[in-house]
Amino acid sequence: MRGADPDPDTARLRHHGDVEAEPGLLDFAVNVQADAPPGWLRERLAAALDGLARYPSAAHDAAARAAVAARHGRHPEEVLVLGGSAEGFALLPGLAPRHAAVVHPGFTEPEAALRAAGIPVTRVLTEESAGHRFDPAAIPADADLVVIGNPTNPTGVLHPARAVAAAARPGRVLVVDEAFADALPGEPESLAGPGHLPGLLVLRSLTKTWALAGLRAGYALGAPELLARLAAPRPPWPVGTLALEAVIACSEPAAVELAARAARTLVTRRAAQAAALAALPGVEVLPGVAPYLLLRLPAGQGSRVREQLRAAGIAVRRGDTFPGLGPDHLRVAVRPAEQVGVLVEALASALARMAA
Template sequence: MEGVPERPEEIKTTVSGSRPVAPGPDPDTLRHPLRHHGDAEAAPGLVDFAVNVRGDAPPAWLRARLAAALDDLARYPSAEHDRRAREAVARRHGREPEEVLVLAGSAEGFALLPALRPHRPVVVHPGFTEPEAALRGAGLPVGHVLTAEAEGHRLDPAAVPEEADLVVVGNPTNPTGVLHPAADLRALARPGRVLVVDEAFADAVPGEPESLAGERLPGLLVLRSLTKTWALAGLRAGYALGDPALLARLAAPRPHWPVGTLGLEAVTACSEPAAVAGAARAAAELAEHRRTQAAALATVPGVEVLPGVAPYLLLRLPAGRGAVVRERLRRNGIAVRRCDTFPGLGPDHLRVAVREPARVALLVEALAAALVGVAA
């Protein structure tokens, strides 16, 4: 690949707050399957705590809006469709339309990262694994900065190597649910570096605190998803925010008509003031459900609920018991997200989506039963 040395030196893995400890994992021996996601756990017929999508279907008003756009499907998506979507997103974040790139879900943004031709990319882990999968798939060496559970998985900006020219971090981070202070993320921005902040779940946190979506920093690229809050995982809808020149580099390898008409309509609709207000109300409800769910799960002997703010919770089970408990839950009709596919976590970590209290009661009962005879 142009601009990448033949035998690039691997950036060393760093544990946040400590010295570099080891090279990043070789893709041939990587024990974490980077492309394993929650949808692989959520088989039909199971009560789904594995996928972080709110609700079982988009709200009625959004379904009606998308249905009305069906008559346009005989025509190719137009520049006008794209312009309307970018203008709606720009108004929502106080930016200019040229600072918006509409995506087929934020995952497309991660798939495009190799187009930026970084020499020394670094991903903060535990975190969403698609950015690393895309970079490794392009033959790039990927370094890790591992946050520590003993420190609440907080990121120390000083742990990111100075030589990193692309840094990827989630906020809030998936699967830990940790919300990093905006000041810590700003400290990572500098000339010659692209800072990618994954804000896929930012709109699910009341008030969207610590978001950089409205900020203009050198090399900042913020990715947003609409699939979680609006139950659009099957449609794929999201966008990137950043300097127009950076967005142009990111978009260079895309085909013509990269986002379909329905995706563009969804981005437009979900960025309008009424939808943003609706998302804010949903975030407040989710936060209350999260508090209730965390308290209920904490009553189960052997379960530790780790701190966070996102619409999911990271659990730690007794050592060596995670795989057995997960399989027992599955046999009892409950799907949860395994976490040994995230660098920095292991088989005794589970992630569970925040759900309404009736479903949570099923999870608590099944989890207590699954732990009988296996709790340390």
């Protein structure tokens, strides 16, 4: 289903979970999976501190691209290291699309960046009644840039790779946001591997799995000529030394295996958390597989419940800033069982007060 917003609220599009998660609150609003990077990664970054007096080098960038390329079975020329995947979205207007289409509900930063640059954007809205599944036939035929998340944030839906690939065509750039792909065992339906899909641009983030949100580290995968166009507006030394070192470290086989183990743990935690939340009267946990859950609360109660959770010291992600969702939608990150117990108790209390 297609829908266009003639006067979008840019401030709402640029509302992200970190705004909800103020210090001192139990954080279910941000999808970073740990409180701090693991010890081995901290040591790796600390060892790189002595190099901060020097500018980031081309050799260091080449090493990072080579590590990512080896991880995905690609050539280094098909890798562009980014200051987080959000930088990739900020660079999209430089591709000079005439008409962009963004699949929603989804991460809102791509649309915000495109609209801020004056690029017409059509919202392609997935339907909750259809499980928020993506239909490539809904993309406007004249769209020369398409953005979709896989798995999608905030719905947690994983779209079949064949459906995503069906949106590609000559003359169109297909941007696939795979920020949470490494949180799924085996990275199913990913398009990050080798291939020759025309115009494909895959964005990856290292900030979620490795707790590096404050460092900003990620990368883009695509044809060399497409990456060159994407990178054209960047200033010199766009990615710092520590971020380059993080990209290398997190792309090495041992780190990839650690991420795979963490992904398997997340599956178990997610199932238990979904069951506990779905047992509460009036709470619907929508289908998904990502390391977060999209909830729908009883009609008219979402905003008040969110405020009561905040008063109880718990931050959750509001849903109404995502196009296609409303105030009765909440997104919650997958967390350890003891934290989930606190959330379930507080949510039960809030719902009981609403019912009374």
